[in-house]
Amino acid sequence: MPPGYCDPRRTAEGLPRPRRLLDKTDEAAREDADDAAAERVTMADTGTSDDTREKILRSALRLFTTQGFHATPTAQISRGAGVSTGALFHHFTDKATLTSEVYLAIKREMAADLREGDDMALPVRKRITGGIRRYIEWGVSHPEERAFLNLFYHSPNICDAVKDRTYADFRWLHDLCAEAVAEGVIRDVPHPVLFTVIVRTADGIVDLAAAVPPGTAREEVVDAGLAVIWHGIGAEGPG
Amino acid sequence: MPPGYCDPRRTAEGLPRPRRLLDKTDEAAREDADDAAAERVTMADTGTSDDTREKILRSALRLFTTQGFHATPTAQISRGAGVSTGALFHHFTDKATLTSEVYLAIKREMAADLREGDDMALPVRKRITGGIRRYIEWGVSHPEERAFLNLFYHSPNICDAVKDRTYADFRWLHDLCAEAVAEGVIRDVPHPVLFTVIVRTADGIVDLAAAVPPGTAREEVVDAGLAVIWHGIGAEGPG
């Protein structure tokens, strides 16, 4: 990873975060559910009702991504969280609502992470490059969250209206692109096309980067992807 | 759409196709299942066993994309196809197999369509541009098939090995890209990055184009998308 960007792991553990909810390393989340009893002991001192809620959300996230929505009984979700079915339905009215909550929590966390990485003092081009890098890093370090997002997004039966609820959190990114076009940093491409190209390409780079060992190889993939993006959208030559 | 490319509807109805299977307009497929009895009469003269199989596949496609996999009972699929549960399980060993067959049929048809649109006599750059256009046209005119592909691809519980079975059908596209790089038509970007950028961007353009009325507006979206792609990957300036 280039200078100015800290390791994703450091980011997840060291930086202040706006919400906890699903914010845990994959390893930690896995341990939680594999040994629900141990988890309960660990959480004993902070054993509020919110903890139960979060444990359920994490358990649902992991099971949905590995088994899918339909193949995951609510009983298994609650068991994975170390609580009972009754507790689950006390915190969430039904399975669909629980699923939506998982989605919203992930989206909010991702948006917050991108915002944290943004330095408004920098020129727009650097901000956009930084945003794309940060997005890629988040994706690589949050494979389960990303898998769930894809799963949920393409699933027709899971409440459509929920998808729109997070639009506002990413509004500033659209504005940032518009600013770049106004400044002549980005070619005058219709905004939907511009935004789609950036996000879809970045998303593809995440899959590529995740499939490659961390270090030089991964950096090369990211850099190559960024170069193609800027060749594509940049007003001038490569940068 | 630019010269040299026929209207998607003409493509679907007028050109010779290698397989029928799921190849029908959305409207026709919808009518089939909305009135299963009428369908049966229509098909009476050609009422082979293959027809039943195809009707089941089409019914499954439509229901999966509108309701999702888990929310679609096999009984509803067979009813939509105008046949019985028994008939469904005579043709497909189980629901998962049926789902895989839908996926494979769609992929094969898409691959065949792309191949048909390719003119090997043309220079590589034109062939690639043509392939991307054809891909976008196919996507716009096959929304259900595309929705299913996305649904299936991101679903963890549906047999993973199936995804790989269609790789060979698209192999030539990878070779085409490699050829373009060798000829200096495309910048020397690592192949996975190159291919990902093209496919992901094109896929995004499909969503954009589909959301816009056919005609000039849609053409502008496609042209803008192609311009960005070629700026991104092209060795020289825009084309």
Add this chain to the structure above:
DNA sequence: GTCTATACGTAGATAGAC
């Protein structure tokens, strides 16, 4: 707020006639 126990519906798949 969390538990146990269970009601109620429904889904996938089979059996056996035609």
Add this chain to the structure above:
DNA sequence: GTCTATCTACGTATAGAC
């Protein structure tokens, strides 16, 4: 090859004690 009828099992969500 297609049908009807059905078996078995499971999943969601609730009831009511603690």
